[in-house]
Amino acid sequence: MAATLIELCGLISTSVAKVDARCKDLSTEYPDLNNPANSEDSESLLQDGAIAAATSIAIAAAAQLIASMQYPARSIMDASYGYVVATALGVIAESSTAEIIREAGPQGCHINDIAKKNGMDPMKIARLLRPLATNHIFREVSPNVFAHNRISSLVDTGKSFEAIQAAPEDKYMGAGGHAALILLNDDETFKGAAYIQDVVLDKVSEASDDELNTPLNRAFGTHTDLFSWYEKPENRKRFKRFGYAMDVSRRLSPTGAILKGFKWSDIPENSLIVDVGGGIGSLSLEIAQANPHLRFLIQDKAAVIQEGTQYWNTELPGALASGRVTFGEHDFFGPQSVKNADIFLLRFIVHDWSDTYSHKILQHLRDAAQTTTKLIVVEHLAPLACEEDPAFKHIPGAVPDSYPPKPLLPNLGIVNMAPYNVDIQMMSLLRGCERTFPHYWDLLKKAGWEIEAVHRPLGSLVSQIVAKPI
Ligand SMILES: C[S@@+](CC[C@H](N)C(=O)[O-])C[C@H]1O[C@@H](n2cnc3c(N)ncnc32)[C@H](O)[C@@H]1O
Known part of the structure; x- marks a missing residue:
């Protein structure tokens, strides 16, 4: 030993x-x-x-x-107290404590001064910040005085506390940091996660193929899909935050990661990329900025498109007006009306849904595909905690070329927690999951797609699974 x-x-x-x-x-x-x-x-x-x-x-x-x-x-x-850090982080992000601490300067801010601004109980602020500081998120620089460090500064939107107070719903618009995603994780996901045990141990619920049988619905006493739930008036703030959380999740991988791997620059002039369930279009934005020769159609629900229009007018003015980028309302469980797509792009869509529902989405795209159309699925590929089955070695990128030195785990342990974190998040919010490569292979094949290659650019948390029609 x-x-x-x-x-x-x-x-x-x-x-x-x-x-x-x-x-x-x-x-x-x-x-x-x-x-x-x-x-x-x-x-x-x-x-x-x-x-x-x-x-x-x-x-x-x-x-x-x-x-x-x-x-x-x-x-x-x-491990069983894992909720402590998540709870503390959620309250600190929601109360704009991170912004108050940044505005106080590098010497830090006393809990009484934080409380004067955000109206919280000072002792509770200290009790929430101290376990974070003990986990190297914030620093307690002197008794009850807290300052930012390299990790905690990601909770900060970079906006002034007063500006956030004046327009709380717009807190994440044009913001830096990761607060929108932190709160998606530590608000609705966390509340749903508290009910995972009840749902997965309920044999009746597990046997049902009701896609709405989710821990989130049990937690909130609702029976709706996540995206319709977001559109309820009482969830307005969460709805807006979700769009920006997707933008943050793009930024978890190095800038430009989507541009490495699949060669967007090699696609012919005027090719049409259809970003199906594209949200506000944050992934398309990154591709469009680097590839002015490509056209984009971002499909989503009507309410999301409204947010997306605002986002593009801020981030890439002129793209919508010129017609190079358009938004279209579309239900991806219905037939795909665009028959001339060069690429169907799906990011964080397939992981939202069970195999049955994912199959419907993929099959509609297959039905609308030309022989030359490519499907690019951008998702976490869940590694095993042991070495992978070498059966798929012939598909470039599907199986690692080598493994870390022993005695390390083949998946590098906590270095690769992201797919499992998001997998349990899917278990909380929806009936989707993160999938292993063989799982994707089967799912795509049944819908008429064959995986050609997998790209995972350096530092990127997600993989690009490239498929062609069978
Ligand atoms: C996890 S988000 C991913 C958004 C985007 N692809 C991205 O990566 O930023 C899932 C998206 O699917 C959209 N969506 C959900 N149900 C849909 C449906 N039936 N038809 C079209 N879009 C839908 C949601 O509105 C949301 O924008």
């Missing part, structure tokens, strides 16, 4: 030495945890191949070292 601990320590020290050497080569410093991140650029170092690889090994080894060394009763209790 001690030998394993020594091996893990060795992996940490050699990986950190590699990071240090690479930083020296690049004449730069690794970002300091105590410094608030001031822009996405300050984190761009992690997009360097050598640094990203060594960092992943160090993190996986450090987490495994903790699991190996900590008293198991402590580990299991800490």
